[in-house]
Amino acid sequence: MDFGFIIAGFIVGFLVGLTGVGGGSLMTPILMIFFHIKPALAVGTDLLYASITKSVGIFAHGKLGNIDWRIVKLLAAGSVPASFATILFLRSINVDSTEAIATIKFSLGIALIITSVAVLLRTKLMSLLSKESLIPEKYVASSTVVLGIVLGGLVTLTSVGAGALGVTALIVLYPHKKITTIVGTDIAHAVPLTLVAGLGHASLGTVDYNLLGTLLIGSIPGIYIGSHLSAKVAEHWIRIALSAILIYVGFKLVLH
Template sequence: MEFGYILAGFAVGFLVGLTGVGGGSLMTPILLLLYNIKPAVAVGTDLLYASITKSVGIFAHGKLGNIDWRIVKRLATGSVPTSLITLWALHHIDLQSSHVISTIKLWLGIALIVTSAAVLMRNKLVALASKGEWVPASYVPAATITLGAVLGALVTLTSVGAGALGVTALIMLYPKDKITTIVGSDIAHAVPLTLVAGLGHASLGTIDYSLLGTLLLGSIPGIYLGSHMSSRIAEHWVRIILAMILIYVGFKLIFH
């Protein structure tokens, strides 16, 4: 079974390195559907997994000047408080009840379907955003904080949203920024958010540390390989295949 976890970590790491899509949209469904990990444990373990793997991205993007800390601060202003509120709510419910398990699966399924749309539409949105502002400049700070608040609750509950959804929304809010700056800023924000949410899940007892270590053994070389092969593989087709998988898994979770 450990080899299977290493393989899963490698596959997710490879796709994240190749496409930049957040690991939560891939790892949590794999843990749920292939390895029958309990939903709360899958989410909690994946949050710390994401925090560790994406922390590497901060150094890489930081050196290249791809992080706009103003955007990161605005997102965190909204996301950290709502993450803490969501964790407080989770502390007061029975995470093992069938109703709670079904609710987590439902929201995870919805998040995956929305993420698949974001994956498919990203390039078109980049083209549209370059033609003009979607949101008046005076409303951008408040809209960014609101986006952070939505991501904070969604990521804490499902571990999905910090990647593809965050980048897609930021493209619309900051059309004049380079896509590399958007991606770098989103990754920089995802690290503190997933860390806060992950530590909160640790206090809930919903993290399997042995599983976490095994996944990292596979993901680190996977991310390295995927990043270096991204220029040699037709990413467009990879994104389409990935989106189809996310749609299938999303509907499977919703109607399971």
């Protein structure tokens, strides 16, 4: 079983570094569906897992000059307070109740379906926005903070959103940024967000530290290798395959 977790960690870490698709989009459903981990425990453990693995991504992308720290600060200004607010909400309910489990599964399923669409449309969106920006320049900074608020709540509740959704929204807001910069910036922002959300879940008792350690054995080398290959590998077919998997898993959770 431990070996299975290590393999899962490596695959997810590699894909996070390579494509910018968030670990939550992949790891949380893997833990729930294949390893039968309780939803709240899967989300909480995955959030701390993501904060550590994406720290490795910061090192790799930072070395390559792929991070815009001004955008990271704007996102965090919205996402960190939103994450705190979501943790307070989760503290007020029983996360192991039937209703809470159903809500987390449904929310995760919807987030995965939206994520799959975002992954599929990324190239088309980049082509469209290369001609004209959708957001007037004077609203870009405030829109970035609002994006952070949305991501903060979504990521804390489901662990999904910091990757593909974040990257796609940043492409809309910053169409003239290189995709490697968008991916690197998104990963850099995900670290404080997932750390705050993960520590909040730890305070709720919804983190399995043994599982976390096992996942990290595989994921740290995975994300490091994926980050270094991100500018060299044609990811088109990988994204199509990921989208198909996310749509399938999303509908499975929604209709369960």
